[in-house]
Amino acid sequence: MKISDIQTEIKEHPLLTQLFVRVIQEDGLSGIGECWWGISPGAEGGKQLPANSQVLPMISTIDNILKPLLIGEDARQIEARFQQMVHYAYRYGIEGILSCAISGIDLALWDLAGKRLQVPVIELLGGQAKEGVKAYASLPPFRDSERIRQETERAMACGFQGIKLHEHNPDMAGLVRDVAGPEMAIMFDVNGHFKLPEAIDVAEALMTHGVFWFEEPIWPMRDHDAMARLKEETGITIAAGENEFSQEGFYQLMQCGAADYIMPEITKIGGLTAGKKLTPLFELFNLPLSPHSFRSGPALYANIHWALSTENSDWLEIPWLPEGYSFPGGVSIPELRDGQVTLPDGIGLGLSIT
Ligand SMILES: [Mg+2]
Structure with a gap:
């Protein structure tokens, strides 16, 4: 079943633009993935750049490097397609933009495989290791105590038992503690x-508010x-990993003993195929997989399938948009059951995007 086309689509949004990737096979069936592409202009207090300009290098990488490589290749051989992309991309430098671009295509290939076989992706990963995984609402930066208070209350009303x-x-952590209570x-x-040195001071302050990580x-x-020294000095629980790209990076992060929760970003590491290759490390080091998610769509849904197929998963990030905003891809956040995310209905990743 040959790949006949790969298309990208920018879903514009004032806070959280998404870049979707669609892989289409020769009979017209398609799967959908997405790429991490950067941070919104000005998000770090920097220059205001033209809207969505940061998405364009990702689109160019897919259109000009990866798409010509994959057209005509068999969509069913996901591992072979992953290796094909990695071998080719290696000469450009495999981390960064190329790894993000590979991720979007890889996620689309998994969604496509599930749709072709009429099964949820998790069945292709070996099935469910657990029924649910705890979820936390990940608030965007506000720098405003009243908005943090309001959004904390909204997240609590949705059943979240964790707030980031x-x-x-x-x-601000003390504020959330006052609003949300001791649990x-x-x-x-x-x-x-x-x-x-600053991180040590902040960690000590956070510990007075009972911060979880x-x-x-x-x-x-x-x-x-430095993270290991912070941990040794303060004893605080640390989460990290969303800016690691490679197996080597994750191995070193886990091996150094600094991080208690490991947070791969599936749209950076190379998609589910790369995630599958990390899963044994969570068992080897006996550390929890806590997937990083900051967009609702193919990436979040892929993370749910990955987390539920992994015994060592604990805490899934659910992106939280302020009142009045919705996700540009039209995918709402999943409903929680007892504070946990469960498997979405449907074949493939379970998205209803057409
Ligand atoms: Mg983070």
Whole structure:
């Protein structure tokens, strides 16, 4: 069953543009994936760039490098397609944009395989290892206590038993604790904002609020030794991994002993095929897979299939949009059962995108 076309589609959004990738086989059946492509202009206080300009290199990589490679190849041989892309991309530098582009195509191939065989993707991964996985609402950066209070209350009303903040001020964790009570798991993500001495001060403040984990505490995020020193100094629980791309990177992260929760981003690492190759590491190091998700669509749904097929999964990130916004791909966040995400209905990834 040959691949006849690969198409990209920008789903524009003021906060969270998505890039969908559709792989079409010769009989017209298609699967859908998505790529991580960057952060919104100005999201880090930087320059305002033209809208969606950061998506264009990803589209060009797919259209000009990967698509010509794959047209006419067998869509059923996902591992072979993955290896074909990796071997070709290796000469450009396999991490970064190329790995994100490969991820989008790979996710679409898995969705397509499920649709072709009329089964959910999880059956192709070996079936369910568990019925559900705990989920937390991942709030975007607000830097505004009133909005954090409002969105925390909205997330609680949806049944979330975990709230993640993307703030720098540890007092915001105290605010969530006051609003949500003693049982709420609070995750605090600074996206590598601090150097070690500041991170130690922040960790100590977070611990007074009973924060569940401190995520990507240190710049650069790959400074595993500094994370290990932070852990040794403060004893705080650390989550990291969304900026690792390779098996080697994850091996080193797990081996250094700094991170308690490992957070691969499936639209960066190479999709489900790459995820499958990481799964044994979670068993080897006895560490939890806590998938990183910041968009609702093929990536989130692929993460659900991966997490539910993995015994060692614990805590799934659910992207949370402020009141008045919806996800550009039209995929809402899944309903929770007792604070857990369960398997979506349907074949493939279970998305109803046509
Ligand atoms: Mg994060």
